[in-house]
Structure formats: C-alpha cells, structure tokens
Amino acid sequence: MPDTTEQPAPLKDSPTDILHFEKWLAILGERQATDLHLAVGNVPMLRLDGAITPLLEEDILTAERLNTIVRHLLAEDELKILESEREVIVSQTLKKVMRFRIHVFYSRSFLSLSMRYLPAEEPNLEALGLPDLIKECRTAERGLLFITGPFDSGRTTTVRALLSAINQTRADYIVTLEKPIEYLIPSVKSVVVQRAIGRDAKDFASALTALNEEDANVIVISKLDTQETVEQALTLAASGRLIIAVGDSRHALGLIEQLRDLFPESQRSRVLSLLADSLIGIVAQLLLPRLGGGRILISEVLRGTNPVKSLIRDNKLVQLRTIMQTARAEGMVTLDQSLAQAVKSGSVALATAKEQAIDQNQFNSLVSH
CATH class of the missing domain: 3.40.50.300 (P-loop containing nucleotide triphosphate hydrolases)
Structure with missing residues (x-):
C-alpha cells in the first residue's frame, strides 16, 4: 500500500486527460446531473435524480489521470492546503459558464474528487414548493x-x-x-x-x-x-x-x-x-x-x-x-407528517419515505389513516 504521507510527483497537464475531464463536464450538463465523482479504480460517476450512475463507456480512472485533473483545477495555495490538510473545498467556474463546488480529498492514499454543479439560474421562491x-x-x-x-x-x-x-x-x-x-x-x-x-x-x-x-x-x-x-x-x-x-x-x-x-x-x-x-x-x-x-x-x-x-x-x-x-x-x-402526505399523494414510494421517518410507529399510523 502506498505511503499516505507521500505526495505525487509534479506533473504537467496532459491535454488528453483534460479533454476527457471536460467531456465528463459536458455529459453532466447534457444529462442534467447534479454531481460528478472521480475515484481511482472506478469509471467516472454522475448523480442523476439522486442516484449514482456510472459512465460505463469511459475508461477506469488511474492515479496519474486524477493527479493531472486536480493540478489543472487547483491554484498553488489550494494545492498547499491539500498537502497539509489532506483535503480542500473550493468553488470554481469551469467552461466559462458552469460553476462547481469542488471537494478534493484522499481515499486509500489516492486523490479523489467530488464536484457539485451549481446552476446559474436563480431559483424562484414561489416555484420551489417551499414552506x-x-x-x-x-x-x-x-x-x-x-x-x-x-x-x-x-x-x-x-x-x-x-x-x-x-x-x-x-x-x-x-x-x-x-x-x-x-x-x-x-x-x-x-x-x-x-x-x-x-x-x-x-x-x-x-x-x-x-x-x-x-x-x-x-x-x-x-x-x-x-x-x-x-x-x-x-x-x-x-x-x-x-x-x-x-x-x-x-x-x-x-x-x-x-x-x-x-x-x-x-x-x-x-x-x-x-x-x-x-x-x-x-x-x-x-x-x-x-x-x-x-x-x-x-x-x-x-x-x-x-x-x-x-x-x-x-x-x-x-x-x-x-x-x-x-x-x-x-x-x-413534522417530517413524518410530510413524508406520509407524500406517500398518500403518490409522489414518493412507501419504502423510500419509511427509510427517512423519524418515528416509525407514528409514520405507519399516519400512512394508514
């Protein structure tokens, strides 16, 4: 197992690695995904409608490719924080119009990356269904x-x-x-x-x-x-x-x-x-x-x-x-009342709601009445 204190050797950005990364960002936008996850030994993963979806058509990520992507994304001061704290969270605008919350961290001694897409459109208070x-x-x-x-x-x-x-x-x-x-x-x-x-x-x-x-x-x-x-x-x-x-x-x-x-x-x-x-x-x-x-x-x-x-x-x-x-x-x-109402209205599956209930007995009673 690699030494967790050992830092990757400096690399020059590989145009091929960066092109692949930008392609994954484009796929995220096209499929209206919320997140992109990159980890060594796995293919890139998107989160669609709350579920993780692998990009099976893509190659499995290597440590070298992920190191290159991280160095492409982070500034020098951010790389120093990553080295000392073993993780860093930043926000950046990529491809000129796509803004992301980016979490870079170590997993099993290798760099990993989680990116949350932050839509540019301002959310409408009335349209969100807020209380x-x-x-x-x-x-x-x-x-x-x-x-x-x-x-x-x-x-x-x-x-x-x-x-x-x-x-x-x-x-x-x-x-x-x-x-x-x-x-x-x-x-x-x-x-x-x-x-x-x-x-x-x-x-x-x-x-x-x-x-x-x-x-x-x-x-x-x-x-x-x-x-x-x-x-x-x-x-x-x-x-x-x-x-x-x-x-x-x-x-x-x-x-x-x-x-x-x-x-x-x-x-x-x-x-x-x-x-x-x-x-x-x-x-x-x-x-x-x-x-x-x-x-x-x-x-x-x-x-x-x-x-x-x-x-x-x-x-x-x-x-x-x-x-x-x-x-x-x-x-x-209460959360249980809202969950029960969502089940009764046909908006949420019973099993999904039950997993989130605070008081199972109260929730079951609310759903059955």
Whole structure:
C-alpha cells in the first residue's frame, strides 16, 4: 500500500486527460446531473435524480489521470492546503459558464474528487414548493431562521432563493459568510457582500465579531458548530439583524439539541433563553426521488410561537414534536407528517419515505389513516 504521507510527483497537464475531464463536464450538463465523482479504480460517476450512475463507456480512472485533473483545477495555495490538510473545498467556474463546488480529498492514499454543479439560474421562491415560513422571511427584519438538513437536501438552493427575493425587493446590506462561496450573487436592490472563510476572513468567529460593528441588515452563516459562533449569531439576532443560519440536522428538534449540547450544563439555560428570544423558526428539509422521475422537497417546519419559545426556554425539547403535530393550522408540520402526505399523494414510494421517518410507529399510523 502506498505511503499516505507521500505526495505525487509534479506533473504537467496532459491535454488528453483534460479533454476527457471536460467531456465528463459536458455529459453532466447534457444529462442534467447534479454531481460528478472521480475515484481511482472506478469509471467516472454522475448523480442523476439522486442516484449514482456510472459512465460505463469511459475508461477506469488511474492515479496519474486524477493527479493531472486536480493540478489543472487547483491554484498553488489550494494545492498547499491539500498537502497539509489532506483535503480542500473550493468553488470554481469551469467552461466559462458552469460553476462547481469542488471537494478534493484522499481515499486509500489516492486523490479523489467530488464536484457539485451549481446552476446559474436563480431559483424562484414561489416555484420551489417551499414552506410559507420561508416566504414570510422576505419581509422579516430581525430574528433567527435556521434551514437545516443533510447533504444534498437543497439547503443552499433554499437560502439562495430567499436571498434573491430579499435582494430584488429590499434596499438592505446583505453579508454572507461561506466556506467556500458557492453561488455568486450580484447586488440588485440590496448590496450583497460575500466573504469566503479562510480567504476573506480567518474563520467564522472573527468574521462574526467584525459584523457586530458593521451596518448589516441580513447575515447568512453557512456553519454554526462552536460555542463562540452560536453565541455571536444569537447576539447579532438580538441586535435587530435577520440571521439566516444553515444546519445539518435532519429535523428541528435535533438542531436545537445540537446547539444546546455545544455548551456546558451551566450555560445551557442562558443559551436556550437567547435562542427562544430570537427564533423565527426552523425548516428541516430532504430531497427524495419522486415517483415518475425527478426529486421532491419534503419539509418539517417549527415556528417560533410563544408555546414553542416557552418549551425551549424550559429545555422541554421533546415536547416540541407534539406541538408541531397539532399545529398544522399555524403552519407547522413534522417530517413524518410530510413524508406520509407524500406517500398518500403518490409522489414518493412507501419504502423510500419509511427509510427517512423519524418515528416509525407514528409514520405507519399516519400512512394508514
């Protein structure tokens, strides 16, 4: 097995290797795939409608070909990060019009590459089938909105659609903190400033600290995973800014538990109180295969109503699901309720929905009634 600390020898770009790579990008565009995956010992793989699809007509990738592609893609400073950290994430525009989020990493001592296509077309808030809570935030001036979900759940698209709506209708100062910057957002009616963590700012904590004294109306934070960044986000929300934060929990309760558990027991009551004071709501989402082709958005919605805020302050988080189950009239819904509705409407296969259910007994009951 090769030594994991050994770096590939410098290579010159092979025109043939780069031509093959550009052909795979063209195939991705033609087939409307979302991702391209390259790994040594496999043929190139696309993700179509959520499923991995091998390009069987292509040659199996060699280490030499993948090394050449990586060196073609990354700048010198990015290659240095790859050498020291063993992975790097960047965003680039390729073929002049195709933008990608690119993750280069090592697997079994060989370089691997995963690329997520970032469509240039701005998503339409109305056309995406998003919950009303997201649409209402077009006019929100203060508070904290979370958009959460696993990888490939449409979180970035939701945030981008909301920012686009604000950008086109409000004369605000919008700041995004991202790692990396995925979509480039031009200023329209608002001024949009996008800061790449690691390049434009040292880290999320220092970037958030600077925003305390900056004239920002809307702040987007792509990651909240430390005590310091959560504290700063809560402080900014309390100061009269609209904070849109991205999480990775599959459901609202899990997100609140994640934030709470970042802090020692002695501080949790204070943090939960601050969270309750500023919370607009939490939207958790999934993208699942739609029967007949394509994918469908499945959402869970928790609104920051007075009963919800009271339970959060008292750390009675397990009771939040009961409120969501019984507050459909207020625009709340659990993930299991949304999954059951998708099955009943013929949009999602029962087996697919069941795999994603939070409470299997509750889900089975909802589907059968």
